[in-house]
Amino acid sequence: MRYLTPISLVLLIFLTGCSDSATKRQSILNVSYDPTRELYKDINQAFLAESKLQIAIEQSHGGSGKQARSVLDGLEADVVTLALAYDIDILATQGKLIPEDWQDRLPNHSSPYFSTIVFLVRKGNPKEIFDWGDLIKPNVEVITPNPKTSGGARWNYLAAWAWAEKNLKDEDKVLGYMTNLFKQVPVLDTGARGSTLTFAQRKKGDVLLAWENEALLAVRDYPDDQFEIVHPSISILAEPAVAIIDASTEKHKTSDIAQKYLDFLYSDTGQAICAKHFYRIANPNAADPKDLLPFKTIELVNIREHFGGWKTAHEKHFADNATFDAIIKRR
């Protein structure tokens, strides 16, 4: 009995400690994918400073597919900022959380920033990797996450496919190339950030297929110029997408704030921050010119024109027992 008092005291302290400002103050939750941690840290700060809103912006990061799944299962995101439109599509089709025409509600098909897929290689490019064809040379280890769980990995896959289609023409040869490519992959991480860490931190593999922004970040943040970026002859226009989750914002009465938040991404300030974090932007005039220097102009195919949109691409490549599963089986 004499222990009861101190125990209840401690309990009280923690209870008061935990019901902190975040729950009292109004807040919005941005459920995002893996490599956007740094971007949204800056965006959130700038948004709060510019809008003078007294709110908290909460962040959740993870593999894009997994994050979408969580939102479907009840994670009450006010906005989602995911790696590809397909992951948001399922929130409309399966979850009925947003209207099916969500992509038309914001400019550029709801993509405030873009990127592409590039190669990150070790200093001096010792394995002489210059284009997609070089990835299947013997003794080249390729690091990419798993397209089943990672948005970035789907872009990687489709970029490789686009090159193969252009250069090999014949569908069987394309499949052969893709099979060989995945034979060179020793581990399939679940998310893009995991693959970056595998390549950069654990020093595994000869080439990382990466978001351009993730590759540039690695080049900047890892000491001693350990890495170099290689731009292949052709790649894909990777379009991360953002959306307001109407079902949540109506419940939280945050529709206004969420709208302002996403609009901010398209504003000059927002675009400048995106460029600073190595994302390509629609409005280059907004950015600091020196932030645009790393973006090399290469041939970029786009998902709508080249692959018939995400729905078609998903059914052909990523659905259960579709092409990707077949490739993994033949590997």
Next chain:
Amino acid sequence: MAIQVNNIHKSYAGTKVLNGLSLQVNDGELIALLGPSGCGKTTLLRIIAGLEQPDQGTVLCDGLSTDEVKPGDRKVGFVFQHYALFRHLSVFENIAFGLRAKPRSERPSEEEIKRKVASLLDLIQLDWIAKRLPQQLSGGQRQRVALARVLAIDPKYLLLDEPFGALDAKVRLELRRWLRDRHHDLGVTTIFVTHDQEEALDVADRIVLVNSGKVEQEGTPDQLYNHPKTPFVCDFLGFVNTITIQGRAYHVRPHEIKLSREPIELSIQLKVNTIRTAGQLVQVELQDNESKPVTVALPHDIFAQVNPIIGETLYATPAIQRTFDAT
């Protein structure tokens, strides 16, 4: 009638342990529940205590059914074979436990508890070990503490489950004499479970012999020993020879056989095998023509009169014509 047991049935996992057993115990009586191990006597004791529920049948204590009174309120003193002393409590606290567990209104003052425990320690002649823990005591001491512990609550009934079973022979003898004397002083209705017929004969006013979940025979030690109703009772209460004469089986104890050199009516021819003269009686081992052994015990004076010699043939005749054949 202090305790009345009516038609008790009890099974464990499909095995019948008690099979319609009935029993009466009078006020102040000391009865022994005797029987081979596995005959159900311990189960019966636990049912009387309220630790087990019978499948069928009732137990009345002073006319009240055990269903109506909680085990703790029934003032039953139960002594376990392995003592079940509270090993985290001192001897003093063990004995005081029942007093401290009384409802607040009935609980004696600390002063009274001390006095009572001291008098009980005195009774069991162990006042010098009050502060010890049970594991520091010998088996005999532990069992006396266990007795003192139940006596503290002034039990109306004392139930003892093979209380001396785990003790060595000398201590056992000492303790059962002590128990008999205490029973004489206190006059508590007592049921005593044992598988040792000697113990039962020595201690009890009345013996209830249990076999296969039923009462085989009950009565005074004399009745059971001298007038058994079945071969089982006869055999269980002491060594018995079975000798067949003219087609009838006679169940006779060693001291109930007469030996002579001349054939008499109702006798059998036996050959003397061994003779042991040490002890109160002389043990003569004989065998019949089928090599079946027969043991005879003779007082020394009779032995001197008959003077059997090893190897010779004698005539044996039962002094008591005890048969269980259907006639």
Next chain:
Amino acid sequence: MNSPTEEPTWLRRALIAFAFIHVALMIILPFASVIAQACSDGIATFTRTFGSRDTIHAIKLTLLIALIAVPLNTLVGIAIAWGFTHVKIPGKRTLLALLDLPFSISPVVVGFLFILLLGKHGLFGGWLEARGIKVIFAFPGLLIATLFVTMPYIAKELIPLMDGRGREEEEAARLLGAGWWRIFWKITFPEIKWGLLYGIILCTARSMGEFGAVAVVSGNIRGRTNTLPLHVEALFQDGDLPAASAAASVLAILGIVSLVARTITDIKAKAKN
């Protein structure tokens, strides 16, 4: 020295050496590297990590969950163990095997089970949502997942102790007129107290260290639903290795503290018997 039944000396030495190297590689090395990594930038890493609102919140959240889960599971564990050993239950074996379930299934699967039960489209999801109760991706979900995975520890410790030699003593106490509380407190408790403490320590260590089950139901919202282990993972994914290591060293120290506590209780308990 070399009796025929004994392994040759060289083999014994090799086995001992192997065991030592294994322990060094599997336990000491990773632990040392976490501490070294955390200290690589000096004390600054610690002040930065533990000064951050998200880390403080993660620590508080982890402690709060343990503070609720452990006492609750202590009571539940005692009740389960008592029931198992004192009440005749048909199918006891099956139930006992069921009690092992949280041990035998992967924590991630446990997390998914709760999503399937309590998530938006889960069995009870609609009912909860209609009442505005958020369980998954919120504190209650974290607590439930932790309660589930830590449930068996205490009961498992206590069942053999309660099943043991104390039963006749309890019966003796009952016949002496003691009520259930007095029986438990005076007879049962002294018998089980070291085992109980041991179970509580295991339960605490697991509840603070749990990752898999909690990760699935957390939603990974920083400063809200990230427990300390999840926060370590988040910091690691940020590429902030020193901060991740600093936060992880707290967990490592908790682990060592519980290891020491376990050893002490084990020795005490053995000395008692």
